[in-house]
Amino acid sequence: MTEASAGRLSESTRAEISRLAAMYPERRTALLPALKLAQADVGFLPPEAIAEAADVVGVPHSAALELVSFYTMLFSEPGPARRLIVCAQLPCALRGAEGLIRDLRAGLRQQIEAGAVEVERTSECFGACHKAPMARLGDEYRERLDDAARRRLIDELGG
Amino acid sequence: MSVALNYVPVLLTHPGRTGPVSLDEYCSEGGYAGWRKALTAMTPEQVIEEVKASGLRGRGGAGFPAGMKWSFIPKAPGAKYVAVNADESEPGTFKDRELIEVEPHRVLEGVALCCYAIGAETAFVYIRGEYVEPADRLEAAIAEAEAANVLGAGCLGTAVNVKIHVFRGAGAYICGEETALLESLEGRRPMPRSRPPFPAVEGLYRRPTVINNVETLANVPGIIDRGSAWYNTIGTPPRNTGPKIFCLSGRVNRPGNYELPLGAATVRELIDDYGQGVIGGKAVKGVLTAGVSAPILTADKLDTRLDYDSVQAAGSMLGSASLIVLDEATCIVRAAALMEDFFRHESCGKCTPCREGTSWLFKILQRIEQGHGRPADLDLLVSLSGEISGKVLCALGDFATSPVVATVKQYREEYEQHISEHGCPFEPW
Numbered sequence: 001m002t003e004a005s006a007g008r009l010s011e012s013t014r015a016e017i018s019r020l021a022a023m024y025p026e027r028r029t030a031l032l033p034a035l036k037l038a039q040a041d042v043g044f045l046p047p048e049a050i051a052e053a054a055d056v057v058g059v060p061h062s063a064a065l066e067l068v069s070f071y072t073m074l075f076s077e078p079g080p081a082r083r084l085i086v087c088a089q090l091p092c093a094l095r096g097a098e099g100l101i102r103d104l105r106a107g108l109r110q111q112i113e114a115g116a117v118e119v120e121r122t123s124e125c126f127g128a129c130h131k132a133p134m135a136r137l138g139d140e141y142r143e144r145l146d147d148a149a150r151r152r153l154i155d156e157l158g159g
Numbered sequence: 160m161s162v163a164l165n166y167v168p169v170l171l172t173h174p175g176r177t178g179p180v181s182l183d184e185y186c187s188e189g190g191y192a193g194w195r196k197a198l199t200a201m202t203p204e205q206v207i208e209e210v211k212a213s214g215l216r217g218r219g220g221a222g223f224p225a226g227m228k229w230s231f232i233p234k235a236p237g238a239k240y241v242a243v244n245a246d247e248s249e250p251g252t253f254k255d256r257e258l259i260e261v262e263p264h265r266v267l268e269g270v271a272l273c274c275y276a277i278g279a280e281t282a283f284v285y286i287r288g289e290y291v292e293p294a295d296r297l298e299a300a301i302a303e304a305e306a307a308n309v310l311g312a313g314c315l316g317t318a319v320n321v322k323i324h325v326f327r328g329a330g331a332y333i334c335g336e337e338t339a340l341l342e343s344l345e346g347r348r349p350m351p352r353s354r355p356p357f358p359a360v361e362g363l364y365r366r367p368t369v370i371n372n373v374e375t376l377a378n379v380p381g382i383i384d385r386g387s388a389w390y391n392t393i394g395t396p397p398r399n400t401g402p403k404i405f406c407l408s409g410r411v412n413r414p415g416n417y418e419l420p421l422g423a424a425t426v427r428e429l430i431d432d433y434g435q436g437v438i439g440g441k442a443v444k445g446v447l448t449a450g451v452s453a454p455i456l457t458a459d460k461l462d463t464r465l466d467y468d469s470v471q472a473a474g475s476m477l478g479s480a481s482l483i484v485l486d487e488a489t490c491i492v493r494a495a496a497l498m499e500d501f502f503r504h505e506s507c508g509k510c511t512p513c514r515e516g517t518s519w520l521f522k523i524l525q526r527i528e529q530g531h532g533r534p535a536d537l538d539l540l541v542s543l544s545g546e547i548s549g550k551v552l553c554a555l556g557d558f559a560t561s562p563v564v565a566t567v568k569q570y571r572e573e574y575e576q577h578i579s580e581h582g583c584p585f586e587p588w
Contacts, residue, residue: 024324025238025281026364028346032329036288059346066348070507072330073288089250090451090497091408091483093588123500124330125250126289129408129483130415139291
């Protein structure tokens with residue numbers, strides 16, 4: 001088991017958090033970036049990772065925990081290998097977001113049941129309304145998901 | 160046809176392009192000329208006066224005069240900061256994304272000019288966490304500009320230092336609220352502060368701070384390079400000068416960002432001439448002009464000019480100029496429920512009326528849409544909205560009631576039909 005898989009941060013992550021904390025006018029500004037770095041390192045944010053990130057920045061663990069429980073892009077539980085988040089807010093809904101969600105859930109049924117893929121519906125807007133309907137796959141935007149594009153996306157995810 | 164069709168963009172000067180404009184390319188097209196002019200021939204006060212004379216109003220939504228905001232910063236020595244609001248999260252808004260993706264140096268030049276004007280050496284661009292690619296491009300552009308000594312320590316061989324940090328959010332609409340943004344930058348839960356003190360006096364790290372939207376700052380290089388008199392030839396002076404990027408989405412054939420002078424086009428012209436009309440030739444039911452945060456304009460208001468004052472006179476707000484077009488096949492109750500679902504999700508939870516009220520508004524709208532509405536629900540929606548609006552620390556609570564109150568008022572018979580027929584009369588969409 002690597003250090004990271006035990007919920008501990010790698011040396012390079014700790015070093016990067018230290019660098020950021022020293023760079024900003026106040027160290028605590030590095031807390032949110034530190035948690036994102038920790039999440040990228042470990043895969044999610046278990047209590048050990050949250051505590052370690054807070055320690056490197058130099059703030060109480062509770063200060064870090066209250067960010068983790070607030071921001072939607074920070075995860076305190078392990079997630080699926082691939083997380084597909086579909087915008088269903090008004091501009092996307094007006095261009096077929098619900099149909100997109102139905103198609104993705106049907107096409108990826110086996111992968112979803114196996115816990116390998118998650119298709120999440122969100123009411124957040126991702127700023128891609130002119131290329132609706134759309135979804136985020138990890139950090140990537142997948143836009144203009146018409147029939148052909150959503151078929152390719154399903155194929156890509158093993159469906 | 161709109162006269163605005165002859166307009167040559169000054170912000171998004173590379174229509175259709177998806178890749179970023181490099182430093183060399185930007186400079187070859189006159190970029191950083193305003194920055195050079197300010198550093199070599201203008202005092203900070205002269206920069207502020209030029210921006211004031213331009214009439215530039217904040218493009219993030221509130222429309223507050225940018226030069227006046229800069230002039231509020233105390234002249235006393237000590238650290239000052241610029242915070243750039245790139246937390247673009249309002250439904251229907253995608254203009255700052257394109258500015259950063261394609262014109263990163265125009266944005267950076269505006270940030271640098273703001274720093275110089277108020278005497279700040281450090282700026283933070285607070286960009287929403289989902290904008291990974293735009294944030295990467297902005298960081299690359301900063302590295303380019305620092306390597307060429309345009310930004311960084313001793314900019315262009317002067318004694319002026321400007322360090323611009325890209326700070327990535329992590330998924331929270333509330334960070335677009337300026338004091339929540341500051342809390343987020345300080346590593347705290349992003350919940351709005353009570354004011355006063357205002358950020359110009361006590362902002363980031365309790366120091367004087369200017370917070371401007373990306374598009375606002377992207378206007379500044381042109382103002383400094385070509386002058387406020389030139390800027391006043393664009394738009395409809397004195398209160399609606401300059402260009403504006405209109406985000407057009409919803410049921411139109413060609414959604415997208417369209418840069419036009421303020422007041423040059425009407426809502427109808429934007430939809431027909433730029434958006435190439437409504438899909439399937441259907442009639443417009445209504446248009447949201449400020450994303451989901453202001454009252455809907457009904458179809459009889461389509462000849463409203465797209466500037467701050469005209470949209471306000473028509474009963475709404477221009478806001479970030481994010482126009483979402485609803486056609487006749489759109490169920491207004493479902494649309495309102497979707498919008499309220501957004502606010503319910505995004506309420507930070509600090510103020511009880513907003514935290515609890517937005518959830519109740521959503522639940523009532525949802526039950527009406529699903530056929531379980533009661534005749535008293537419409538008055539309940541309006542009275543509950545009155546318990547939120549104006550009784551909270553930030554504008555989110557006010558925004559959250561707009562889609563409800565306006566649609567109940569303007570489309571009341573559609574709500575009543577849902578209740579009397581115990582269901583939605585529209586085809587699902």
